[in-house]
Amino acid sequence: MTTTLKRFLPWIAAWLIATVAGGVLLARAELATLREAFETDARIAHRLLSQRAVQHDAVLATLALLGGPDIQSRPEARLPSVYPQILSVQRRDRDGQWAERRVNPFEAQSRQLRRAVLGQIDLDQGRFDLVLGADPTSYLLTIDVRTMVPWSEWPMDPATSPVRVTLNHGDQHFVVQVGRAGTSSAAGWPFDFHKTLADESQPLDLVARRDIGWAELPWAWMVAWSLLWAAVLAGAQALLRQRQERQRAEELLRLGQVTRLNTLGELAAGMAHELNQPLTAVLANTQAASRLLAEDTPDLETVRLAMTQAVAQARRASDVLGRLRRSVERPDAGGELESINLLDITRKALYLLEPTFKQHHLAPDITMTGPAFKVLADPIGLEQVIHNLLMNALQALEQVPLQERSLHLTIGSTDTLGTLTLQDSGPGIAAHVLPRIFEPFFTTREGGLGLGLSLCETLVSNMGGTLTARQHSPRGAVFEVRLPLALLSGRAS
């Protein structure tokens, strides 16, 4: 459990880092997009309201220009129907009075500044007065803030938009759009926009605010990103593990070969000692006998005794060999025969040696002639045979230049036999070597034991097949394994 955890810990850490880093980047990108949209909307709102404010100035200026006590048409009376935000229009002619006296100071201020000024402000009720002192007639507009907003051009949907928009003046404020600001939890990202309307006479502050809550982060993308990394890392991990396992398998294979060689060495040493003793006795006895017989009056009784001893010791040596043979022979001589797809088992042997072939820049190819078939063979023995033949070819090919190396495997069948042919472009088999090639302990390789091909031949024979070798023209060697087809041998037996 803990080792599993330890093995996966770096991967999990990498995944977490990728998730967090990616998540932060995604969130920042999303926040930037949201902020840009918010600021665009707020700027549009500011522009629209500023335009309206300018419009109010224009209306007042027009009234002052056209108006006078002598004009009977009273154009201001029709204004509210044209401009719905203008709730009412009040006027004071030169000799008249305002309905309310408190307008007077605003008028005076307006005259002094030579522009319209804000009069009575009641933003909480959503209205404010705009006063313009002029001659002969001064005017006062009462403006409804809600109607002043050009909703048809408004960049946001006031019912659903999360942006809170207010018009402020001093500590009064009018809520243009409720939004959701302030309703979400404190943790989050607040966006603020604050700008006074671009009109001297109506310096109202437009304040927009938007709170981005955790819920508004791009969770779906972040989860997708995280899952993507999980998949990528899991893939990488699996690939790496596969490679490690394959390396381990190769190590085991190599170790197995070394162990086998060591065992063989041990066996040879033991065998040498076991045989030395009786051979020593045989030699000593026969030499003693021959010395005795050379004397003038040979002690024939002693000679006979020596010879009997020699015979007994020769038998002992023979017994040692017999015992050795029995001990190395497998109890199930040859192994169980099974129906095997020759192509599959060849591919398996090739797969095991693939890294070795790669090291030697060799890419063996398999050709299958005719339909698929199965042969009757011992799977382990057959795999070993193919392995040994491949290794043999590889060693032969090491002796020729890289570009001349090739190894063709052909699999085919006759009526009764399945065949596997290995044809290499190596130096081939010398004529004097060919007859002895399957003899045990016969080798042309320095340091070779001379057992590989001999073992192959024994194994194939035990399966009822044959292994043959021949020289290939113009160069190289051909080894051919022939094994009985599975169905046929089933019928025959």
Next chain:
Amino acid sequence: MSVQLSPLIHLVDDDEAVRQSLALLISTVGLRVQTWANPQSFLAGFDRQSIGVIVLDVRMPGIGGLTVLDTLRAQGVEQPVIMLTGHGTVGLPDRQGHTPLMLAKARGYGEMVQMLEKAGAK
């Protein structure tokens, strides 16, 4: 040459057949031979004053021939020693720096007999 004065060959080998056959061979050249089945009884019982040669098998159960040789040299025994080896093992020097004669077994005993005669004649 009186039998009493001929050198005594001590033959130490755990294999009975080897011991008997070598003893027979040595006796055919007129040398006296005393056989020992194991190194322990040899070290305990052999006459250190006798003149002769010691023949040791390198590979014996318990104490190997080289250990026996070291023990002998440590006890001041100066008799020549012939080691019998299974295969052509190179002789290792003993503590005095003498390399014992090494003789591969099963290599023909004419060689050994010559060695014995030469060693015994000293």
